[in-house]
Amino acid sequence: MGKGLVTRSTGSWYSVKSDSGDFIDCRIKGKLRMKDVRTTNPIAVGDRVEYELQYDETTKEGVTGIISAVEPRKNYIIRKASNLSRESQIIAANIDQAFIIVTVNYPVTLPGFIDRYLISAMAYRIPATLVFNKIDLYTEKDCEKLEEYLETYQSIGYKCFTVSAEKNINIDLLHAELHGKISLFSGLSGVGKSSILNRFDPDLKLKTGIISEHHQQGKHTTTFAEMFETSDGAMIIDTPGIRGFGVIDMGKAEIAHYFPEMFGLLDQCRFFNCTHTHEPGCAVKLAAEKGDIPATRYESYLSLISEDDSRYRS
Ligand SMILES: Nc1nc2c(ncn2[C@@H]2O[C@H](COP(=O)(O)OP(=O)(O)O)[C@@H](O)[C@H]2O)c(=O)[nH]1
Ligand SMILES: [Mg+2]
Ligand SMILES: [Zn+2]
Known part of the structure; x- marks a missing residue:
C-alpha cells in the first residue's frame, strides 16, 4: 500500500504522485465510488489518497494502482456538474x-x-x-x-x-x-x-x-x-475551461458576509433581516451611496442576491 497526491483526473483514471515521487495511474475501488452519490467524482485533484498496486496488463509498465481511501479534506471547491444537474463536481481539494x-x-x-x-x-x-x-x-x-x-x-x-x-x-x-x-x-x-x-x-x-x-x-x-x-x-x-466555481449551499443572507467591506456594517442596519437592497436605515446602502463601498462591489452584491439560481438557498 502507498500514499500519494492526486495530480490529474480524467474521470475514470487518476494520476497519483506517490510520496516517493513516482507517478502511478490509478483507478478507484468500486465501493469508494458509492460513498457520495451527489458528486459526480468521489476524488479530485489535490486529494491525498491510499492506493494498492496491482498487476495490470493493459499498461506498458504492467502496474497500476487501486485507490482504496481518501484522506479527510482540508477544503474542496465544487461546481454544478451541468446547468440542469443537481449533482456537483468536485473541482479540486x-x-x-x-x-x-x-x-x-x-x-x-x-x-x-x-x-x-x-x-x-x-x-x-x-x-x-x-x-x-x-x-x-x-x-x-x-x-x-x-x-x-x-x-x-x-x-x-x-x-x-x-x-x-x-x-x-x-x-x-x-x-x-x-x-x-x-x-x-x-x-x-x-x-x-x-x-x-x-x-x-x-x-x-x-x-x-x-x-x-x-x-x-x-x-x-x-x-x-x-x-x-x-x-x-x-x-x-x-482549471482550464472552468470559468468559476460557486458555493452550492450558500444562503442569500450569507452573501453579504463574504464582502469584507460590508461585514463590519451588518449589525448597524435597522432591521436584523435587512437584505441591503431597499430597506430604510440600511448601513450598507448608506455606505455605498457615500462611496465607502465601491460602486462595482455593491452592484456585484445586488446581482448575486437577485440571482434566481438553484445554487442558492432562498
Ligand atoms: N501581450 C501579452 N500576451 C500574453 C500575455 N500572457 C499571455 N499572453 C497571450 O495570451 C494568449 C492566451 O494565453 P494563455 O496562457 O494560453 O491563456 P490561458 O487560457 O489563461 O491559459 C496567448 O496567445 C499568450 O501568448 C501577456 O502578459 N502579454
Ligand atoms: Mg491555458
Ligand atoms: Zn442593510
Missing part, C-alpha cells in the same frame, strides 16, 4: 490559496466575474489574490481602469499583482508566493494562466493560445483541473 488571473482588456474581465470568484473563495475560507496580467498591452485607458481595480480591491484588503507573462514583468514576485503551497489558478480563457505557469518553469511547456481552448469549449468537452509542480516545489492547479 486541499487548496492553500487561490489566484484569479484578470485582464482589464484582451479579454475584458468584468468586476462581476471577479467578485463572484472572491466571494466563493471567501465562503470556502481560501485566501484569494488578484493577478492582473498583460500589462504590456494596456493603453492609457486600460491603465486607468487598472488603477480603479487596484484601488477597489486593495482598499478591501485583497493582495494584487500586476504582471506580464509576455515581458516577464513581476512574475518573480508572484512566484515567490507559491513555494510549498497548493495554489489554485483560475480566470477566463485567454487571460494567460498557462503563459504565467510557463514563466515559473519553462520545463512545463504548457500549450498557450486562445484558439485551441475556444475550439475545446465549442466541442463541450469535459475539462478537468490539473496540478503542475514547478522545479522549486510550488504546486499549482490550473
Whole structure:
C-alpha cells in the first residue's frame, strides 16, 4: 500500500504522485465510488489518497494502482456538474490559496466575474489574490481602469499583482508566493494562466493560445483541473475551461458576509433581516451611496442576491 497526491483526473483514471515521487495511474475501488452519490467524482485533484498496486496488463509498465481511501479534506471547491444537474463536481481539494488571473482588456474581465470568484473563495475560507496580467498591452485607458481595480480591491484588503507573462514583468514576485503551497489558478480563457505557469518553469511547456481552448469549449468537452509542480516545489492547479466555481449551499443572507467591506456594517442596519437592497436605515446602502463601498462591489452584491439560481438557498 502507498500514499500519494492526486495530480490529474480524467474521470475514470487518476494520476497519483506517490510520496516517493513516482507517478502511478490509478483507478478507484468500486465501493469508494458509492460513498457520495451527489458528486459526480468521489476524488479530485489535490486529494491525498491510499492506493494498492496491482498487476495490470493493459499498461506498458504492467502496474497500476487501486485507490482504496481518501484522506479527510482540508477544503474542496465544487461546481454544478451541468446547468440542469443537481449533482456537483468536485473541482479540486486541499487548496492553500487561490489566484484569479484578470485582464482589464484582451479579454475584458468584468468586476462581476471577479467578485463572484472572491466571494466563493471567501465562503470556502481560501485566501484569494488578484493577478492582473498583460500589462504590456494596456493603453492609457486600460491603465486607468487598472488603477480603479487596484484601488477597489486593495482598499478591501485583497493582495494584487500586476504582471506580464509576455515581458516577464513581476512574475518573480508572484512566484515567490507559491513555494510549498497548493495554489489554485483560475480566470477566463485567454487571460494567460498557462503563459504565467510557463514563466515559473519553462520545463512545463504548457500549450498557450486562445484558439485551441475556444475550439475545446465549442466541442463541450469535459475539462478537468490539473496540478503542475514547478522545479522549486510550488504546486499549482490550473482549471482550464472552468470559468468559476460557486458555493452550492450558500444562503442569500450569507452573501453579504463574504464582502469584507460590508461585514463590519451588518449589525448597524435597522432591521436584523435587512437584505441591503431597499430597506430604510440600511448601513450598507448608506455606505455605498457615500462611496465607502465601491460602486462595482455593491452592484456585484445586488446581482448575486437577485440571482434566481438553484445554487442558492432562498
Ligand atoms: N501581450 C501579452 N500576451 C500574453 C500575455 N500572457 C499571455 N499572453 C497571450 O495570451 C494568449 C492566451 O494565453 P494563455 O496562457 O494560453 O491563456 P490561458 O487560457 O489563461 O491559459 C496567448 O496567445 C499568450 O501568448 C501577456 O502578459 N502579454
Ligand atoms: Mg491555458
Ligand atoms: Zn442593510
